[in-house]
Structures are given as C-alpha cells and as structure tokens.
Amino acid sequence: MKTKRNGVKSLTSRSKCGLRASIGKNPIESCRIRKITGSFAFIEHRFLREGFWASLNHHQLLLYLFLIIVSDRHGLSYYSYDKICTLLGILVDDYILARNTLIDQDLIAFDGNLFQVLSLPDKTVLPSPAALNNRKEMEQHDPATIHHLVTQSFGRNHDRNCQ
Numbered sequence: 001m002k003t004k005r006n007g008v009k010s011l012t013s014r015s016k017c018g019l020r021a022s023i024g025k026n027p028i029e030s031c032r033i034r035k036i037t038g039s040f041a042f043i044e045h046r047f048l049r050e051g052f053w054a055s056l057n058h059h060q061l062l063l064y065l066f067l068i069i070v071s072d073r074h075g076l077s078y079y080s081y082d083k084i085c086t087l088l089g090i091l092v093d094d095y096i097l098a099r100n101t102l103i104d105q106d107l108i109a110f111d112g113n114l115f116q117v118l119s120l121p122d123k124t125v126l127p128s129p130a131a132l133n134n135r136k137e138m139e140q141h142d143p144a145t146i147h148h149l150v151t152q153s154f155g156r157n158h159d160r161n162c163q
Helices: 058-070 081-088 092-104 135-141 143-154 156-161
Strands: 009-014 020-025 108-110 115-117
Touching: 058 081, 058 092, 058 115, 081 092, 092 108
Parallel strands: none
Antiparallel strands: 009 020, 108 115
16 A cells, blocks of 8 residues: 555555556545544454355354454453343344354354454354255255256256256
C-alpha cells in the first residue's frame, strides 16, 4: 500500500488479465474514523480468504463473532449458554450445535464454563455432510434419488433427450 502526496492511500491489485490496477481510498465520513479505545476485538483476514467464513452456517458465524467480541486478549470469555442464547436470539439446541461445530472445526475450545477463541488452524476443517435419515431428506438432497424421481416423473427418454 502506498500513500500519495494528497493523503489518498493507493492499493495495488491484479486484474483478471494480470495487469496491476490502483484503487484510491479516502474515508467516506472523515469525522467518523474508527479509533481503538478500551477493549478491542479482531478477526484475521485469513478467516474470510481461506474459507473459514464459508464453512460455517448462520448460527455458527453468529456465535463465533459473538465470542470474538466478548473475549479478552487471550480469547477467553465465560458467558453462560442462557445469556448467549438470549443475546443472540437463538434456541439452546441451535447454540449447542453451533458450539460443537466450532469445537470440531478447531476454532474454539470450551471446558464447560470457559470459552477460548483459538488462533486459526492451518486449514479449514470442512464439516462432513449430515446423514440423510428419512425419505424426504433423500428426495431433497441425495443426487441419485433426485435423478430417479426426475426420470420417473418425465420418463426415461427425457434424460436422453437433454444430452
């Protein structure tokens, strides 16, 4: 990042064709520039760039971001599940699933009372797909079952005519 004479910060990035393009950055609201005062929370850019964000669902992201915001400089916090559920507006079952997924993905540690937001692992741990437990889930998510239902509905010749 370079700073030009007029105070505009210039970012250099590569376009699709490989050429470098500069993007000038000026604050939109110069009287409202954020300042670090008191406590401070941060999220590494790797969280977005390396797929951690994409690997989490809504409740998991909500809980993870909440734990980052309320934790101390070591990533520690001790909010109770009922307080977390109230503040986040989620059900206890959703909280438990989100918490367990964050633990499984090596993003947080939990000892029953104390949370620790961990440094990001080297790689994103992608959750394994959930088991399909009933006919409705099979019809909605299993590719072979969906294909079978389509050919059953439109006839076997429809599949050949689309190729």
